[in-house]
Amino acid sequence: MSGIAHFLAMGGYAVYLWPCYGLTALVVGINFASARRSLRLAQRDARRRLETLKVVASS
Amino acid sequence: MAWVWFHKFGSPPHFYRLATQLTPWFGWPALLLGIAGLIGGLGLAPPDYQQGDGFRIIYVHAPAAWLSLMVYTVMAASAAVGLIWRMNVAHAVAASCAPIGASFTALALVTGMLWGRPMWGTYWEWDPRLTSELLLLFLYLGYMGLRNAIDDLARADRASAVLAIVGVVNVPIIHYSVTWWNSLHQAPSVMKFGRPTMPASMLVPLLLMLAGFTLYFIALLLTRARGEVLRRERNARWMLEALERT
Numbered sequence: 115m116s117g118i119a120h121f122l123a124m125g126g127y128a129v130y131l132w133p134c135y136g137l138t139a140l141v142v143g144i145n146f147a148s149a150r151r152s153l154r155l156a157q158r159d160a161r162r163r164l165e166t167l168k169v170v171a172s173s
Numbered sequence: 174m175a176w177v178w179f180h181k182f183g184s185p186p187h188f189y190r191l192a193t194q195l196t197p198w199f200g201w202p203a204l205l206l207g208i209a210g211l212i213g214g215l216g217l218a219p220p221d222y223q224q225g226d227g228f229r230i231i232y233v234h235a236p237a238a239w240l241s242l243m244v245y246t247v248m249a250a251s252a253a254v255g256l257i258w259r260m261n262v263a264h265a266v267a268a269s270c271a272p273i274g275a276s277f278t279a280l281a282l283v284t285g286m287l288w289g290r291p292m293w294g295t296y297w298e299w300d301p302r303l304t305s306e307l308l309l310l311f312l313y314l315g316y317m318g319l320r321n322a323i324d325d326l327a328r329a330d331r332a333s334a335v336l337a338i339v340g341v342v343n344v345p346i347i348h349y350s351v352t353w354w355n356s357l358h359q360a361p362s363v364m365k366f367g368r369p370t371m372p373a374s375m376l377v378p379l380l381l382m383l384a385g386f387t388l389y390f391i392a393l394l395l396t397r398a399r400g401e402v403l404r405r406e407r408n409a410r411w412m413l414e415a416l417e418r419t
Binding site: 121124125126127130131133134135137138141142144145146148149150152153154155156157159160161163164167 | 215216220225226227229230233234237272273276277279280283284287288290291389393396397399400401403404406409412413415416
């Protein structure tokens with residue numbers, strides 16, 4: 115067996131091991147995107163509230 | 174002195190500024206530690222004498238399980254601070270913990286099932302460790318559900334804080350479940366008193382992964398908490414200031 119195939123086979127545990135690592139990558143990635151998205155949404159919402167305040171103040 | 178620090182950290186503009194500055198200092202080291210841990214865990218560590226290469230699941234399972242408990246403890250502690258001192262920043266931190274903690278708890282459960290199948294011969298067993306960890310996932314989901322059900326942010330903060338604090342009793346139960354009861358799950362090899370029961374070539378990658386996941390959680394928490402602080406803010410002047418900076 116070549117070096118890479120041997121590594122990927124993980125001594126027969128490939129079907130259990132690689133899904134674990136794949137799911138971990140997925141959870142890490144989703145957390146990254148979701149944290150940034152939630153901050154962006156809060157910032158957009160805060161901007162909107164500021165606009166409302168400005169309108170109220172100028173009227 | 175301590176109280177000055179406490180009040181300063183509790184002030185939303187100060188927290189927002191500090192969190193913005195600190196995030197990369199946790200995020201980038203987390204990435205480097207994770208890469209080093211992966212190389213060590215998948216490449217350099219020798220196969221286990223009983224579990225062969227299957228034991229390498231530990232490098233993602235243990236950090237996920239560790240975060241599931243650590244994040245809950247941080248969530249309950251900040252919820253308590255928020256409730257007792259009526260501190261909005263603490264409530265913002267508690268609210269930010271829940272989705273991160275829930276996702277890593279689910280990951281710990283699923284990677285544990287995928288490890289259990291070849292080693293124990295079953296994906297699931299109603300064992301004390303597995304059952305109490307599943308309860309932790311439900312606590313996180315209950316906390317998030319309760320928050321979603323209450324429109325008023327201040328009321329959602331207070332109600333969910335009570336749930337978080339009550340649920341914290343489950344944390345030591347999960348940790349000691351393998352010692353108190355006759356569990357299928359193995360006993361701790363790192364998080365215990367005395368020397369770890371693992372050779373350095375296996376242990377070092379695990380410690381790197383644990384540190385990497387912890388720093389990553391802090392970076393995620395700081396990012397989310399900035400948003401949560403902003404959502405609770407009514408003071409126009411510093412909101413303007415915070416938004417200009419980002």
